[in-house]
Amino acid sequence: MSTRNAVPATFAFSIAIFAAFFARAQSPASPPADSDLYHVSQTFHVGGEGAWDYLTVDSEHKLLFVPRSTHTMVLDANTGKTIADIPGQKRNHGVAIAPGAGRGFITDGEDASVTVFDLKNYAALGKVKTAEDSDGVIFDPASGKVLVVCGDAGVMIPISPDLDLATGAADAAVQLGGKPEFLAADGKGKAYVNLVDKDQVAVVDTKSMTVINKWPTAPGGSPVGMSMDTTRRRLFIGCRKPQKLIVMDADSGKVLADFRIGAGVDATKFGGDIFASCRDGTLAVARETASGKFNIVQTVHTPLGARTMGIDSTTDTLYLPTAEFEPASAGQSRPRPKPGTFMIVVVNRFGK
Numbered sequence: 202m203s204t205r206n207a208v209p210a211t212f213a214f215s216i217a218i219f220a221a222f223f224a225r226a227q228s229p230a231s232p233p234a235d236s237d238l239y240h241v242s243q244t245f246h247v248g249g250e251g252a253w254d255y256l257t258v259d260s261e262h263k264l265l266f267v268p269r270s271t272h273t274m275v276l277d278a279n280t281g282k283t284i285a286d287i288p289g290q291k292r293n294h295g296v297a298i299a300p301g302a303g304r305g306f307i308t309d310g311e312d313a314s315v316t317v318f319d320l321k322n323y324a325a326l327g328k329v330k331t332a333e334d335s336d337g338v339i340f341d342p343a344s345g346k347v348l349v350v351c352g353d354a355g356v357m358i359p360i361s362p363d364l365d366l367a368t369g370a371a372d373a374a375v376q377l378g379g380k381p382e383f384l385a386a387d388g389k390g391k392a393y394v395n396l397v398d399k400d401q402v403a404v405v406d407t408k409s410m411t412v413i414n415k416w417p418t419a420p421g422g423s424p425v426g427m428s429m430d431t432t433r434r435r436l437f438i439g440c441r442k443p444q445k446l447i448v449m450d451a452d453s454g455k456v457l458a459d460f461r462i463g464a465g466v467d468a469t470k471f472g473g474d475i476f477a478s479c480r481d482g483t484l485a486v487a488r489e490t491a492s493g494k495f496n497i498v499q500t501v502h503t504p505l506g507a508r509t510m511g512i513d514s515t516t517d518t519l520y521l522p523t524a525e526f527e528p529a530s531a532g533q534s535r536p537r538p539k540p541g542t543f544m545i546v547v548v549n550r551f552g553k
Contacts (some may be wrong), residue, residue, distance in 0.1 A: 211369060238503050238551055239486060239519075245281025245545040249274065253522045253543065255295035255337070255383075255468070259513035265511065265520055265545065266305065268293035269376045273307050273316075278513065278520070281545055285323035290316055297338040297347050302362035306347045308335040315349060317366060327366035331358050332374060337383035343390045344407040346372070350381035350394055357394060359379060359410060374404075375410050380386055383468070385429040385436065393436055395424040402427075402438065402449065412501050415452030419446030426469035426477060433489070439466035439477045446485055448495055458495035460487060467508035472517035480508035484521070484548065503546055506538070519548040 209515070251269030258265055258278065265276040270292055275285040292311035297307070298320060306329075307316040313335060332354035343346050346359035349371075356374035364370070379396030386392045392405040394425045396415075404414040418424045418438055426439025429451065438447040444466065448458040464478025475487040475495075484501040487508045506523035513520075522545055524538035 210472075228352065229248065238499050239484075239548050240551055241501065241503060241546055242549040242553070243277070243547045246546060247274070247276065247281055247283070247543050248541045249283075250540075251543075252538075253509070254293070255509050255526075256511040256520055256522050256545075257296040257298065258513050258520060260298075260299055260514045260516075263513075266296035266298070266307075267522060267545070268296060268307060269543075271539065273318075276545070278518075283544070287316070287323055287325055289319050289325050295338045296338045297340045299340045299347060299362035301345075303361055306338060306340075306349075306362075308338045308349055310336055310352075311336045313351075313354075315347075315360065315371075329360055329366070329369075329371050331360075331371060334354055337381065339384055339386060340390075341386040341392060341407050342388050343386065344410075346407065348384060348386070348392055348407070350377075350384055352380050352397075353381065357381055357384070357392070357405060359407075372410070375405060375412065377405075377412060378415070379403065380426045383427040384528055385427045385479070386433070387429060387431050389431075392452075393427060393429065393451065395427050395438065397423050397425055400424065402436065402454070404454075413476070414454065416449065418447055418449070420459050421447040426466050428469045428471045428475075430471045430475075435471075435489070436473055437469040437475050437477070439469045441466060444479075444486060446475070448487070448489075448496075449526075457493075459489075460495075460497050463500075465508050468510050470510055470512040470519065472512050472514060472519075474517070476510065476512070477521060478503070478508055478510045478519075478521055480506055482507065482509075501548060503548070504544070505536075507514070507546055516553070517550070521546040521548065 263278040267274040273287040332351035334353035337350045358452040359372040379399035382395040384394040394403040421440030423441040434451040436449040446460045462485045463479030463481040463483035476483040482505045486499040507521035525542035526536040529536040
């Protein structure tokens with residue numbers, strides 16, 4: 202996403218303790234077995250230059266696509282080894298892959314464009330003009346389009362994955378009426394977009410490319426993270442003000458559950474369980490019971506700054522990018538990452 206605030210280590214530590222206490226307070230009376238819980242299983246020390254934002258997992262080929270400001274790294278998901286590095290961006294944010302077209306798409310907020318690359322050799326093929334602050338991006342199988350949300354422009358822009366990069370252009374922008382952050386698609390013709398400045402979710406018909414509804418995220422506010430259980434039709438929304446994980450019905454917009462989580466949430470993911478990653482070094486794990494009730498079952502402690510994540514849909518393995526940080530000095534609002542310390546934290550179930 203566009204903003205990259207950080208918190209002093211002491212504050213983060215306090216928040217982490219509070220989050221863990223709160224999670225325990227909301228857990229079921231019968232705690233889950235160890236095999237149902239998660240832990241940091243390994244860390245890939247990647248290094249290299251650049252900040253980071255969203256991480257995308259190619260579950261089929263076991264690859265991680267990691268934007269690093271001016272370049273995008275392609276890593277082996279099993280080892281963390283660098284396979285390729287795609288240059289030519291100014292301030293990148295996210296990656297979407299369109300396997301049918303054999304292409305990947307990297308959003309570039311500063312350049313107001315999307316870099317298109319070849320999924321076989323990772324060569325940059327060209328750019329598609331989008332709009333200011335191009336940020337979150339996904340592939341929507343229902344429309345067959347890559348969907349790009351542009352925060353400052355307040356729009357969602359569809360792109361045909363196989364467009365002619367020499368003569369083609371993106372489709373007409375969808376006006377969202379607010380500042381979008383991230384989005385999810387149900388694969389049946391709807392996309393759901395967080396509007397961070399409106400405390401709303403915009404519902405977009407991806408066949409007509411029009412906004413057909415807007416739902417409030419209260420009691421959560423400043424929604425940023427978004428993911429979906431497409432089978433049970435649940436949306437999982439990470440909110441910052443106040444700090445909440447919201448569970449929403451994707452057909453009615455009704456809020457089914459809300460949980461207090463850590464500070465600086467930036468992503469949610471679904472893989473059987475529900476995950477919300479926070480900058481303060483906490484990863485909330487929620488679960489839906491057979492009765493349709495939801496509980497926070499665990500708070501996994503991760504390194505400071507691990508605010509976004511990707512998930513391998515075949516193994517439910519989580520990958521969280523972060524780095525080591527310099528101690529925050531007086532008057533400094535965000536600690537700076539130490540050069541060369543970029544890492545990917547891997548979270549698995551116990552026993553895996």
